[in-house]
Structures are given as C-alpha cells and as structure tokens.
Amino acid sequence: MPKSIYESIYRDLKRRIEADEFAYRELLPSENTLIQTYNCSRNTLRRAVSRLVSDGYVQTMQGKGVRNIYQPVEQTSFAIGEIESFRESALRNGQSYRTQVLLFMELTADEALSAKTGFPVGGEIYYLQRLHFLDEKPLILNHNYFLKECARGLTKEIAEGSIYDYLEGTLRMSIVNSRRIMTVEKITEIDEKYLELNVEDYNCMAVVTSYTYNGDGVMFEFTQSRHRPDYFRFQEVAVRKG
Amino acid sequence: MPKSIYESIYRDLKRRIEADEFAYRELLPSENTLIQTYNCSRNTLRRAVSRLVSDGYVQTMQGKGVRNIYQPVEQTSFAIGEIESFRESALRNGQSYRTQVLLFMELTADEALSAKTGFPVGGEIYYLQRLHFLDEKPLILNHNYFLKECARGLTKEIAEGSIYDYLEGTLRMSIVNSRRIMTVEKITEIDEKYLELNVEDYNCMAVVTSYTYNGDGVMFEFTQSRHRPDYFRFQEVAVRKG
DNA sequence: TAGCATAACATGTTTAAACAAGTTAAGCGG
DNA sequence: CCGCTTAACTTGTTTAAACATGTTATGCTA
Numbered sequence: 080m081p082k083s084i085y086e087s088i089y090r091d092l093k094r095r096i097e098a099d100e101f102a103y104r105e106l107l108p109s110e111n112t113l114i115q116t117y118n119c120s121r122n123t124l125r126r127a128v129s130r131l132v133s134d135g136y137v138q139t140m141q142g143k144g145v146r147n148i149y150q151p152v153e154q155t156s157f158a159i160g161e162i163e164s165f166r167e168s169a170l171r172n173g174q175s176y177r178t179q180v181l182l183f184m185e186l187t188a189d190e191a192l193s194a195k196t197g198f199p200v201g202g203e204i205y206y207l208q209r210l211h212f213l214d215e216k217p218l219i220l221n222h223n224y225f226l227k228e229c230a231r232g233l234t235k236e237i238a239e240g241s242i243y244d245y246l247e248g249t250l251r252m253s254i255v256n257s258r259r260i261m262t263v264e265k266i267t268e269i270d271e272k273y274l275e276l277n278v279e280d281y282n283c284m285a286v287v288t289s290y291t292y293n294g295d296g297v298m299f300e301f302t303q304s305r306h307r308p309d310y311f312r313f314q315e316v317a318v319r320k321g
Numbered sequence: 322m323p324k325s326i327y328e329s330i331y332r333d334l335k336r337r338i339e340a341d342e343f344a345y346r347e348l349l350p351s352e353n354t355l356i357q358t359y360n361c362s363r364n365t366l367r368r369a370v371s372r373l374v375s376d377g378y379v380q381t382m383q384g385k386g387v388r389n390i391y392q393p394v395e396q397t398s399f400a401i402g403e404i405e406s407f408r409e410s411a412l413r414n415g416q417s418y419r420t421q422v423l424l425f426m427e428l429t430a431d432e433a434l435s436a437k438t439g440f441p442v443g444g445e446i447y448y449l450q451r452l453h454f455l456d457e458k459p460l461i462l463n464h465n466y467f468l469k470e471c472a473r474g475l476t477k478e479i480a481e482g483s484i485y486d487y488l489e490g491t492l493r494m495s496i497v498n499s500r501r502i503m504t505v506e507k508i509t510e511i512d513e514k515y516l517e518l519n520v521e522d523y524n525c526m527a528v529v530t531s532y533t534y535n536g537d538g539v540m541f542e543f544t545q546s547r548h549r550p551d552y553f554r555f556q557e558v559a560v561r562k563g
Numbered sequence: 564t565a566g567c568a569t570a571a572c573a574t575g576t577t578t579a580a581a582c583a584a585g586t587t588a589a590g591c592g593g
Numbered sequence: 594c595c596g597c598t599t600a601a602c603t604t605g606t607t608t609a610a611a612c613a614t615g616t617t618a619t620g621c622t623a
Contacts, residue, residue: 083576104538109603120578125604133375138498138538141604142585146538148498150439256380256390257559263505263527263550282524283550285505296346296380296388308505308525315557317499325606351573362608367574383574384615 088117089127096136096149106144107137135316174213181273182208183235185227196224196301197290203227207238210273217274218310222303229299253294260288261313264305274307285311330359330369338378338391348386349379377558416455423515424450425477427469438466438543439532445469449480452515459516460552464545471541495536502530503555506547516549527553 092107101107108116114124128145131137136149186192188202198204204224211219223242225233230246237245246252264286266276276284284305291300323329334349343349350358355366370387373379378391428434430444440446446466453461465484467475472488479487488494506528508518518526526547533542 085576111602122579123577126576135498135500138534138536139604140536140538140585142587142602144586144603148534148538254561256377256561258377259557259559261503261527261553261555261557263523263525263548263553265523281505281507283505285503285527292380292390294380294382296382296390306505311503311505313503315501315503317501319496319498327606353572364609365607368606381574382615384572384617386573386616 084117084119085123085126085130088113088119088124089130091117092127092131093134093136096131096147097151101147103147103150105147107147109144133316133318135318175215177212177215178239179210179212180207180235180238181210182206183238192224197298198224198226198301205230205233208269209238213310216310218307220270220273220305222305224301226297226299229293229297252299254291255294256292258290262286262288270305274305276307281308284308285313287313326359326361327365327368327372330355330361330366331372333359334369334373335376335378338373338389339393343389345389345392347389349389351386375558375560377560417457419454419457420481421452421454422449422477422480423452424448425480434466439540440466440468440543447472447475450511451480455552458552460549462512462515462547464547466543468539468541471535471539494541496533497536498534500532504528504530512547516547518549523550526550527555529555 092113095101107113110121110124110128113128114121117124128137128139132139136147138146138148140146184206186204186206188196188198188200188204190200192198192204193200193202203226205227207221207223207225209221209223210217211221223238225242229250229252230242231250233242233245243254247254262285263283265283266278266281270276270284271278274284285308287304287306289300289302289304290298291302293299323332334355337343349355352363352366352370355370356363359366370379370381374381378389380388380390382388426448428446428448430438430440430442430446432442434440434446435442435444445468447469449463449465449467451463451465452459453463465480467484471492471494472484473492475484475487485496489496504527505525507525508520508523512518512526513520516526527550529544529546529548531542531544531546532540533544535541
C-alpha cells in the first residue's frame, strides 16, 4: 500500500520494466506522455523516475529521453542500496530460509567493545550469534549487538524469526539508515564449524560490518555478517554525479 | 564549479558538516533558516539535503528536523555509491598512486567472452591488464574490456594514466551508470605473482565486477577488479525506503 | 498541578508555471 | 542534394504556493 502518488507510480513503472514491457535499451514514453498516463504533475512523475535511475533500471538523457537499461539478475544477491533483513531478501528470491540462534546473552559494553562497535561504554547490549540457512544450507553467521534500551524485550524466540519485524512492528521503531563496510577476513574456527567450510578450500570469507540507525538518530545495532565466500554476492548501482 | 544552485548548496553543507560545524547528532538549522541563509527556494534546499541523506551524512525526521550523523571514515575505502576511478579515489585519500599496464591488446568478442561480459558477439574490444599501486604497494589487478568503438584511440600510454580522463576529456563521452557485483574468488597464479600474495596466507580475494554505461546507454566497459584481500574495503550507505 | 487542547513549527507531498539546455527532424535556400 | 536555420520535442533547474502530517511547547481548564 503505497502512501504517496510518486511511490505508486514508481512501483508501477518498475513492475512494467521488470515485466519486459519495454525492450532493453528502448526509450520509455516521454514525461508528457507518462504525465497523462498517470494523471499527475511533472514533479511527481520525475520523482518516480529518479528512483528508477538510482535503482539502475533506467538512464535519463537530456534532450533524448529515458532509456531502459534493466537486465534481470541471474542469481541470489543481496540488497542494492537498501536495508533488507535476511528474511526479506530470501522472500524476494523465492527461497526457503531459517534462522538458528546459537547464542543469546546480555552484556555491558567495555572499552574494547565500545571501540569496536561505537556503542557508549557502559551501555547495555544484547549480543546474539545467529546462523542463517538458505534452502537448508548455512550461509551466514551473524554477530549482532543491539542497544538494549532500543530493542527492549528481545528474546531468543523473537530472534529466531525476524528481529526487524519485532523492532518495527511491536516496538514501533523506525529504521532509517545503515552504514555498511565490506571486507575480506580470515576464517575462524567458529565459521569453519557452523558454515561447514573447509580451510583447505577457502581460508577467508566476506564480512559485512554494519552500523544501523533508528529514526531518533541513535545507532542501535552493530552487526558483523560473515558470509560463505562461495555464495556471497553483493550488488549495487553507482551513478556518476559530478 | 557547480553548475546548479542545489549542487553548490549541497557542497557547502557537506563541507560544513565535514568541518565539524555541527556536533554529531545535533540538528541542522531548519529548512526555513537554511532557505534564508542560501536565499533559495524550499525545493532547491530540500534537493540539496536529500543528497546529504543518500550520502549518509544526515537523517531527516518529520516534525523534528535534520540530524547530523556524519562520522569521518578512518581508513582508505572505495567509493560510496559513486563511480570513481582509481586515481580519483587515491587523490581523495591523499595517497600516491601508480598504474602499470601489464597487457594491452585488441580482440574480437566470441561467444564465450560475450556471455561473460555482455558485449555483442563480433564486437571489437580493447583488453587490458593493469596493476594499481597505492603507496608503491600493488593492491589491485584489473582486467578491463572496452568496446573499441567507444574508446577509440586508446593506447598503452593513456592506460598508464587515467582512462576515464581520456574518455571524458578527449573523447567527450559521458559516463553515467555502473552496475557492480562484489564476490569472493580463489586466487589465481597471476594474482599471486603480481599482487605479491602468498596462498598459504590468503587463498582468495575480493573481486568487483562492473558493467559501465555511457550517456548513450551503451555498455562500453566490463571490468573485473581483483583486490588484495587484506587491503580491500568497500563502504556504502543504505537507506530504508518503504 | 495534571492533563488536554492548541498554536507554532518541523518535514513530507503535490501541483503549476516558467525558463534553460540538449536533440532531432522538418523545411528552406543555395 | 547538401547544409543551414529553426521549430518542436526532450529532460534539467528553479520558484511559489498550498495542503498534509508529525512534534513540541504553550497555556488554559478542571
């Protein structure tokens, strides 16, 4: 249920592009045409199109038109500039998923943890280790740190489902912004054990470190996601600005 | 030289935030205040602020204000949702850089290459292998494929400098859009040799595969960048939308 | 004083209009 | 037929105004 006009137009155009209504490299109908189609103002239409641009679906060319450059992605891949939970990502790709909680504990941030996570010293933290399965294959080992005051009432049972559903649905928290850093790190014994990896085969893995902020500007989550290297795939679209 | 008002406002606000004019988590001046400061319309100001949002510099909160959440990045890291050449990235981080061309040849795309790169079968291609040094350390081994008709006149000498400068400056091509896919792959003998890696140490590396489009909607570049795992670092900001 | 309505102020959405700038094809003149 | 101007069409930028919605502090009432 889109709450705004530009979003419903955006979704409809996106759907039409994905449905192959426009050939690859074909020009979309002009702004004026689309304005009549959707019976909206030029600004509203342009706002929808600009989201398609940042999604990498189309490319605008001044004086020429808007070109469809959408090409469907073949494999499982993680979000493109969006915050997606593991569950959302799996659903989008039509795969079965399961989350196993390996560890659930509470702790207080000391100097070392604070330096690593950015949480204030003395802050009370939920620390979780979670293993994510896709089609019954263990792919990701997550180390989650949640600020207790923001995620109050979190339990192991909730963590086996979707933590984000709990935070957004039950606690009514808005999740806004996330900074993610991708690196390659050596495999640890824990990784080896739970992700069923063989050091002879791969001795390192993809690590995504993320800092997530809520609507009040509080960094409430620090997460380190350790991915099986042979299944890791991260996609993004870059737009050259200046 | 910013060519538009909103861009100059965006740059100034960005500069002010980076210069620590606003404390971390502090609210920026309200829209009305900034409109008076920059003597512009509300739309223009909001357009500038929305770019700061997508850069992860600020966070807007309806009814409350715009919060500064900028935190300077500690280490060398590659672009955040932008297309940056190796040289631009090095300059931004104030490091010395050098590019060595290992191989420069022309070839015609056959079925196999076409499937891998997306170039049309029979298309004439420049194929380059380039080694990038940062502070005299070999960090990245690039396999570049350029569509000859778009990069006409490319030479080994140009490739030792900035290919993008040549394409944008001399050939007046506009570079618009890039799709990037990050994966982790096994190290090859070539990687081992040129990046001075030891398989005992790391047996895999970060690989960024990118497809780049020009202003005419033509995919003119396919590049596979193979990064030393211990120096690879990729950062992005994700914004939750729906 | 506690609680509630409300005014003041914040950002979010939408429309309308005008002008700027790049592209293309029509049409005219040689 | 070629080459130029130009008109028509494209997207890009900017302003102004109105209304919607969320937040906060003021001030009144019980």
